[in-house]
Amino acid sequence: MEGASYARMPRVKIRELKDDYMKFELRDTDASVANALRRVMISEVPTVAIDLVEIEVNSSVLNDEFIAHRLGLIPLTSERAMAMRFSRDCDACDGDGQCEYCSVEFHLRVKCITDQTLDVSSKDLISSDHTVTPVDVPGGDASIESDGRGIIIVKLRRGQELRLRAIARKGIGKDHAKWSPAATVTFMYEPDIHINEDLMESLTLEEKKEWVDSSPTRVFDIDPVTQQVMVVDPEAYSYDDEVIKKAEAMGKPGLIEITAKQDSFIFTVESTGAVKASQLLLNSIEILKQKLDAVRLSEDTVEADDQFGELGAHMRGG
Amino acid sequence: MNAPDRYERFVVPEGTKKVAYERDTKIINAASFTIEREDHTIGNILRMQLHKDPNVLFAGYKLPHPLQYKIIIRIHTTSQSSPMQAYNQSINDLDKELDTLKSGFEAELLKFSKDY
Numbered sequence: 001m002e003g004a005s006y007a008r009m010p011r012v013k014i015r016e017l018k019d020d021y022m023k024f025e026l027r028d029t030d031a032s033v034a035n036a037l038r039r040v041m042i043s044e045v046p047t048v049a050i051d052l053v054e055i056e057v058n059s060s061v062l063n064d065e066f067i068a069h070r071l072g073l074i075p076l077t078s079e080r081a082m083a084m085r086f087s088r089d090c091d092a093c094d095g096d097g098q099c100e101y102c103s104v105e106f107h108l109r110v111k112c113i114t115d116q117t118l119d120v121s122s123k124d125l126i127s128s129d130h131t132v133t134p135v136d137v138p139g140g141d142a143s144i145e146s147d148g149r150g151i152i153i154v155k156l157r158r159g160q161e162l163r164l165r166a167i168a169r170k171g172i173g174k175d176h177a178k179w180s181p182a183a184t185v186t187f188m189y190e191p192d193i194h195i196n197e198d199l200m201e202s203l204t205l206e207e208k209k210e211w212v213d214s215s216p217t218r219v220f221d222i223d224p225v226t227q228q229v230m231v232v233d234p235e236a237y238s239y240d241d242e243v244i245k246k247a248e249a250m251g252k253p254g255l256i257e258i259t260a261k262q263d264s265f266i267f268t269v270e271s272t273g274a275v276k277a278s279q280l281l282l283n284s285i286e287i288l289k290q291k292l293d294a295v296r297l298s299e300d301t302v303e304a305d306d307q308f309g310e311l312g313a314h315m316r317g318g
Numbered sequence: 319m320n321a322p323d324r325y326e327r328f329v330v331p332e333g334t335k336k337v338a339y340e341r342d343t344k345i346i347n348a349a350s351f352t353i354e355r356e357d358h359t360i361g362n363i364l365r366m367q368l369h370k371d372p373n374v375l376f377a378g379y380k381l382p383h384p385l386q387y388k389i390i391i392r393i394h395t396t397s398q399s400s401p402m403q404a405y406n407q408s409i410n411d412l413d414k415e416l417d418t419l420k421s422g423f424e425a426e427l428l429k430f431s432k433d434y
């Protein structure tokens with residue numbers, strides 16, 4: 001029964017790591033796995049988001065459903081989500097979706113009593129669970145400007161009031177994008193760039209400059225000392241073929257050869273803040289493993305089939 | 319409104335099997351696997367992993383219709399293997415690959431947070 005293993009041994013290398021951003025290299029695997037990870041990160045890693053809103057008082061300028069929709073889109077810290085239950089298969093509350101295993105309750109009570117416009121923001125949401133709160137916008141990154149006021153939900157003028165109860169539930173991006181923990185996840189093939197040195201040296205400095213400048217992104221440059229063309233940033237290449245076309249136009253086909261390495265990928269992961277970028281990748285691996293496990297045929301099915309399957313098929317087929 | 323529930327896309331309805339397979343009646347060692355509530359994510363990785371198996375003569379998948387939330391994987395193997403054996407083997411191999419990836423990433427994460 002045990003067949004030979006054809007499992008690969010992928011390697012990872014982190015290049016940049018922040019709470020809400022990560023760049024890493026993935027090697028020794030193929031595009032199908034890279035793409036599966038990307039797809040799972042975007043649409044199948046669970047988070048918590050507001051899913052039910054009961055409005056008590058709303059005298060703001062926005063209607064009830066408009067506010068409910070805005071509340072749903074606020075990212076909530078979701079480290080707990082992997083361990084939580086989906087409301088639809090929670091037996092503690094019989095699918096009611098309001099118990100501690102599958103939901104988190106929020107309250108919001110704001111009234112404007114001055115002549116100054118009052119901003120109602122995600123900071124005004126009071127959570128029943130301190131691990132699930134609206135995300136703090138800048139993820140420890142001082143370069144992103146933040147006024148520390150949270151995400152604005154609605155603005156109130158004197159006398160206007162908003163009072164509501166909201167239930168946040170576990171969900172996935174496939175259900176509704178509000179549950180997606182990923183702002184963007186992308187991967188690119190690592191480019192392999194080869195310059196034909198002999199042909200390159202047949203160019204004048206002027207021609208070299210012209211050729212280098214034909215790339216819309218800064219991939220090449222000229223060494224000020226040796227006046228040789230060098231690759232400064234291979235990953236800036238966007239597979240646009242501009243330098244190849246330029247070489248041909250200059251009568252130097254084959255001056256440059258650029259191929260995509262089929263087993264090396266450069267990923268960028270940006271999180272909404274619901275989970276850390278690094279955790280997002282770990283969760284996606286876990287989810288993908290669970291998905292694979294769910295589609296596995298049971299051992300006895302395979303064995304029974306090995307014995308009788310072929311015979312049965314031939315009897316059925318006649 | 320008659321819009322189907324959104325969860326229809328990923329919750330297997332009661333009484334339906336997640337995976338069902340049917341052997342080909344004419345070709346020996348060929349079978350089609352119908353996987354409910356899965357898409358390109360699973361279809362493509364399984365197909366590519368099956369291609370690594372030298373006993374697999376053919377492996378392909380299709381998503382018959384975007385509103386039918388299932389995929390069909392077709393596998394044809396040599397007599398040294400069987401479609402079911404190759405199918406499970408590919409899942410086990412992918413599972414192993416993801417284990418390697420996970421431990422590799424965790425080690426890298428530890429190293430990275432120490433270094434910087």
Ligand SMILES: [Zn+2]
Nearest residue numbers: 090093099102
């Ligand atoms: Zn519950």
